[in-house]
Amino acid sequence: KQEVTQIPAALSVPEGENLVLNCSFTDSAIYNLQWFRQDPGKGLTSLLLIQSSQREQTSGRLNASLDKSSGRSTLYIAASQPGDSATYLCAVMAGANNLFFGTGTRLTVIP
């Protein structure tokens, strides 16, 4: 069974720092990997989707990479802002209909 792990569970950084969030998964047979943002008490907002054939995706200050063979993905956030404070979840799509989530990294950006 696919297992998704996110490290660290929580992270605090001062405003302006660049940071990396990590996601690892145990089975490399995936269709895609998606990074989500979740604000407290809210739903999930999709940030980036990487297909299994891709190595990375970029959107504004966010860059996500995928190394399928090693079962790893990173989400890089450049020049962090207090508004980036949220929980970041990665999820891998493995098999029809099976979306496996990590438990997330709770990010706090300190002004």
Add this chain to the structure above:
Amino acid sequence: DAMVIQNPRYQVTQFGKPVTLSCSQTLNHNVMYWYQQKSSQAPKLLFHYYDKDFNNEADTPDNFQSRRPNTSFCFLDIRSPGLGDAAMYLCATSRDLRAAERGYTFGSGTRLTVV
């Protein structure tokens, strides 16, 4: 904008009193999902519809049911809510089962409180 809309945002229900949560989508996606997310945990898939075909996860309690009367709407019915059912309920859609093109799109969630 095309989106997934969940109503209500907050729902309080009494122990044992049936409750229905609503989800609608304007994306015309074939697949609709219901997830349960408890505090500090990852979302857990309850069931999904591919078009009109209903698929229940093996460990989803019988207390949870779902209806999809048309492409746009999907409902989650909790027949007899218990205190352990208090959670955030998330609706999501995808174009197909592999979510190949755009991945999953989630709604804003309904937070259910059971008193």
